[in-house]
Amino acid sequence: MERVRNIVILTGAGVSAESGIDTFRSAGGLWEQHRVEDVATPEGFARDPELVLRFYDMRREAIQQKRPNPAHDALARLDATWDGELLLVTQNVDDLHERAGAANVLHMHGEHLNAWCTACDVRSAWTGPLINRPPCPECGESALRPDVVWFGEMPYQMERIYAALAECDLFVSIGTSGAVYPAAGFVREAKANGARTLELNLEPSQGSRWFDETRLGPASELVPVWVDEVLGE
């Protein structure tokens, strides 16, 4: 394997599955008994803000009871010791990568532990519920929403992601079904720029054919083995 210098890693719900956080597809297309369009779209929020706020309050509370698993720990170890460029992009809105010690995590779909004020546009760290419409720490308005990218909304820091994909020699996708865009298209972007592409997943994803190599199994087993390989290289 020619010397790898710049790595981009994309993680999805599968990397947090063994920490006890439900993936989106495991619930047979329903997501915690809700349809995505009712709880993860701006239209759904406008239609029934209480339903959406309760949905996110429940998940924000739940993730704070969970712990990182060996996949998060291994990625944090790679982040701390890799001597080239490393960008860890996650589709997940939990903070398990950070709690495992990863330093530069890019949450392209936002974060449960932030609240976004629709009055002053400021984002604040937030661990409690939003259902009782608490005042924004910045402007005092009761206009806080989850700082999460809903379907139809633009994911965060896309330019930074595409710049890293243009420079990377290795793109690794971990625990994602490849169902949601633009994240699902990153492998093609990396491949077009000459990077090698590796997928670590419990089952083949919708984009498996774009990967040079796919390893099937639980992230808590596959990720530490891969990190040892790439550090030992």
Ligand code: BV8
């Ligand atoms: C946008 C935050 C444009 C919310 C999320 C038609 C065709 C193509 C695209 C579209 C289309 N119609 C609409 C679109 C665009 C849409 C889209 O892609 N829809 C899909 C459904 C077709 N995308 C968007 O809307 C995005 N925005 O396009 O904006 C735009 C342009 C200009 C201006 C404005 C806007 C925004 C998408 C972001 C939505 N928000 N999350 C929240 O979390 O509450 S997405 C959410 O679902 C997750 O963040 C994640 O991204 C996605 C689920 O994917 P995964 O993470 O992969 O999880 P999943 O359950 O699917 O898979 C888990 C995998 O893990 C499985 O493969 C499983 O086998 C594996 N696994 C399980 N256990 C383990 C494991 N692997 C390893 N170990 C294990 N133990």
